Amino acid sequence: MVIRVAFYSWKGHTEKIAVTLAKLLDAELIRIEPVRDCGMAGKAIKALFTMKSPIRPTKTDLTGVDTLVIASPVWAGKVPAYVNTYLDSVTGGSGKPFHVIVGMGGRGDQSAIAVVKKALEQKGMKFVSSASTIEKDVDSGSFSRTVEMFAAGISGR
Ligand SMILES: Cc1cc2nc3c(=O)[nH]c(=O)nc-3n(C[C@H](O)[C@H](O)[C@H](O)COP(=O)(O)O)c2cc1C
Structure with a gap:
């Protein structure tokens, strides 16, 4: 099974989550x-209104690929505008499963x-599972249990 983990991280926490997950899944x-x-206000406002901001070319x-996993920070109760741009750019996903952390x-x-x-889902993809982590658990390392359980649900192991 080919799994792709796509992540955005500003301060490194989501990166830690995504790297840990990709290793567990061999993704x-x-x-x-x-x-x-x-700027900070732009980050929050664009997230809040589900706006898009340009991203560098990447695999969309x-x-x-059999399964897509999106890893993102929560910004203003939504996701960063860069993540919205990535999601909008995804092609070839119809009927394929996805997971969110x-x-x-x-x-x-x-x-x-x-x-x-x-x-x-607007692209015809099928939502399967999600998980959440808290920044202080990423800092302390105790997030790994959450990521392991999430990974087990994705790989079926
Ligand atoms: C613009 C902005 C908005 C945020 N909004 C929220 C929020 O609504 N709820 C929350 O719990 N944390 C919020 N946060 C905190 C981030 O979700 C948290 O710091 C996360 O771990 C950052 O991930 P990163 O280190 O990968 O960038 C916000 C951070 C920023 C920069």
Whole structure:
């Protein structure tokens, strides 16, 4: 099974989650990179209104990929505009399963997951599972249990 983990991370927490997950799943790891970074207010407002911001070219075609995993921070109870751009760019996903994992300070995970779910379901993809982590658990290392359980649900092992 070919699994692709696509992540965006500003401060490194989601990167830690995505790297851990990709290792557990032996998955391909894709970083979503902004063309340019915007200020703090722009980050929050664009996320809140589910807007898009340009990203650098990356793998968005799912031909040959069986399962997609999106890993994102929660911004304003939604996901960063860069993640919205990536989701909008995904092709070849119709009928394929996807999973979502988000990292947050403490709240807004379900509404953030809902944004990803809606965007990929509009492309005919099938939502399977989601998980949430809290930043302090990523810092302490105790997030690994959550990621392991999430990975087991994806691989079926
Ligand atoms: C613009 C912005 C908005 C945020 N909004 C939320 C939020 O609504 N809820 C929350 O729990 N954390 C929020 N956070 C905190 C991030 O989700 C948290 O710091 C996360 O671990 C960051 O991941 P990263 O290190 O991969 O960038 C926000 C952070 C930023 C920069």
